[in-house]
Amino acid sequence: MSIVDDIAFPAPRQSGCPFDPPPAYRRRATRLTLWDGNPCWLLTDYQDVRTVLSDRRFSADARNPGFPILVRGQQELRNETPSFLRLDDPEHARLRRMLTTEFLIKRVEAMRPGIQRIVDEALDAMVAHGPPADLVAEFALPIPSLVICELLGVPYGDHAFFQRQSSRMLDTTAPAETTRSAFEALTEYLTELASGRQGRADGILAKLAARSDLTLPEVAVTGLLLLVAGHETTANMTSLSTLALLRHPTQAERLREQPELINGAVEELLRYLTIIGSGLPRVALADVELPGGTLVRAGEGVLGMLSTANRDEELFPGGAELDVTRDARRHLAFGFGVHQCLGQPLARAELQIALSTLLRRLPTLRLAVPFDEVRFRNETVIYGLRELPIAW
Ligand code: HEM
Incomplete structure (x- = not known):
C-alpha cells in the first residue's frame, strides 16, 4: 500500500463501519x-463517475499509456489477448454482442426454476450438517459457481481449482508471478475445454468455439471473464448482504414479513454494499473537464469510485443507512455506459432467490461469532468476506 498526497490507496474500510x-x-x-x-x-462523485464511464474520451483499454494498474501482475499481462472488459468500441461491441442474447432478462427468467433448485439443494446440504456452518463455502460460493458452470459448459467438479485461481488473480497484493500463473492456469484450462481436448464442451464456451470469427485465445479469455465475473461477484454480494441483514435485524424482519420487497431490497443492498471497492479504471484520451470542474488531462488515469457515488445524498437521501424500501434503481453498482455489467439480470435473479430463500427457511439465522471476528476480504478488487460463520 502506498502513501500518497494525504491518503493511502487502497484506503482501509474498517476504520469505521465495514460496509x-x-x-x-x-x-x-x-x-x-x-x-x-x-x-x-480518484473520483468519488456520482456525476463525475457517470461521465468517466460513459464518455468515449475515457478508455477502458489497459494497453493505453497512463491506464491505472490495480493488480500487480496485470502489467505483465498487457501483451496477452484482452477480454472485452478491457477493450473500447468497436472491438468491445463486436465481442460483447456475441453474448447479449445469453444474458437477456427473458433468458434469465427461464433459468429461475433451475437457480431455485440449486439454492434449495445448497441450503438442504448446509442444514443437514449444521449448525454452525460457513455461509460463504456452503451457500454463497456454490450457487453462482454452479450456475455459471452450467451456462458456460465448465465442469463444476473443477470448482476448487478455478475458485482458487480466480482469487489469486484478483488479489491486489499478490506478487506479479502469482497473478500471471493464475491467469495462465485458467486460460490454459479454458482453452483445453473450448478446443474439446478435455472431453465434451457445451454451453456458451462451445458456442463461442464454434464461431469462425473468433480466435481460440479470444474464446478462452471471454470464458475466463465470464467464469471469474460470474461467480466471485455474486458470491461476495450474497455473503455480505446476509451479514448486512443480520446487522440490521429490523430490515431483515421487514423482508420476512413482506417477501415481495425482495427485488427492491436487492437493488438497495447492491447500492449500500457496492462490492467493486477498488474503483473502475479508465484513462483519458483527451483533456476532459468533469461536471464537478476537475480537469483530467489526456493520458491521465482515473478510478471511478462506485461506492462513494452510490452514497450520493441528492439521489439517495440518508444513503449511509440501509433501507430495503428505498428506490435505489439509479445505483452504479453494475457500472454505467457501454461496459455496464453484462451479467446483471443473472446476478439479480441469483441474489433475489438466494436471499429470499435463506430468510424464509432459516427464521432464526444468526452470526455464530461476534461481529468483530468476521473476516473481510480487503485485499481483492471485489470486496467481500473470507467466511461467515452462522447458526440458526
Ligand atoms: C452482484 C454481482 C455483480 C456485480 C456487482 C458486477 C459488477 C460489474 C461492474 C461494476 C462492471 C463494469 C466494469 C467496468 O466498467 O469496468 C461489470 C462488468 C461485467 N460483468 Fe458484472 N457484476 C456482477 C455479476 C456478474 C455476473 C453474474 C456476470 C456473468 C455471468 C458478470 C459479467 C460481467 C461482464 C462480462 C462484464 C464486462 C462487460 C463489458 O465490458 O462490456 N457480472 N460487472
Whole structure:
C-alpha cells in the first residue's frame, strides 16, 4: 500500500463501519500515486463517475499509456489477448454482442426454476450438517459457481481449482508471478475445454468455439471473464448482504414479513454494499473537464469510485443507512455506459432467490461469532468476506 498526497490507496474500510466506503475517499477528486509509482485521479462523485464511464474520451483499454494498474501482475499481462472488459468500441461491441442474447432478462427468467433448485439443494446440504456452518463455502460460493458452470459448459467438479485461481488473480497484493500463473492456469484450462481436448464442451464456451470469427485465445479469455465475473461477484454480494441483514435485524424482519420487497431490497443492498471497492479504471484520451470542474488531462488515469457515488445524498437521501424500501434503481453498482455489467439480470435473479430463500427457511439465522471476528476480504478488487460463520 502506498502513501500518497494525504491518503493511502487502497484506503482501509474498517476504520469505521465495514460496509461504508473508506472515510479517506471524502474529497470529490484526489490525486494519488499507485503502488507502481504512477499518478492517478480518484473520483468519488456520482456525476463525475457517470461521465468517466460513459464518455468515449475515457478508455477502458489497459494497453493505453497512463491506464491505472490495480493488480500487480496485470502489467505483465498487457501483451496477452484482452477480454472485452478491457477493450473500447468497436472491438468491445463486436465481442460483447456475441453474448447479449445469453444474458437477456427473458433468458434469465427461464433459468429461475433451475437457480431455485440449486439454492434449495445448497441450503438442504448446509442444514443437514449444521449448525454452525460457513455461509460463504456452503451457500454463497456454490450457487453462482454452479450456475455459471452450467451456462458456460465448465465442469463444476473443477470448482476448487478455478475458485482458487480466480482469487489469486484478483488479489491486489499478490506478487506479479502469482497473478500471471493464475491467469495462465485458467486460460490454459479454458482453452483445453473450448478446443474439446478435455472431453465434451457445451454451453456458451462451445458456442463461442464454434464461431469462425473468433480466435481460440479470444474464446478462452471471454470464458475466463465470464467464469471469474460470474461467480466471485455474486458470491461476495450474497455473503455480505446476509451479514448486512443480520446487522440490521429490523430490515431483515421487514423482508420476512413482506417477501415481495425482495427485488427492491436487492437493488438497495447492491447500492449500500457496492462490492467493486477498488474503483473502475479508465484513462483519458483527451483533456476532459468533469461536471464537478476537475480537469483530467489526456493520458491521465482515473478510478471511478462506485461506492462513494452510490452514497450520493441528492439521489439517495440518508444513503449511509440501509433501507430495503428505498428506490435505489439509479445505483452504479453494475457500472454505467457501454461496459455496464453484462451479467446483471443473472446476478439479480441469483441474489433475489438466494436471499429470499435463506430468510424464509432459516427464521432464526444468526452470526455464530461476534461481529468483530468476521473476516473481510480487503485485499481483492471485489470486496467481500473470507467466511461467515452462522447458526440458526
Ligand atoms: C452482484 C454481482 C455483480 C456485480 C456487482 C458486477 C459488477 C460489474 C461492474 C461494476 C462492471 C463494469 C466494469 C467496468 O466498467 O469496468 C461489470 C462488468 C461485467 N460483468 Fe458484472 N457484476 C456482477 C455479476 C456478474 C455476473 C453474474 C456476470 C456473468 C455471468 C458478470 C459479467 C460481467 C461482464 C462480462 C462484464 C464486462 C462487460 C463489458 O465490458 O462490456 N457480472 N460487472
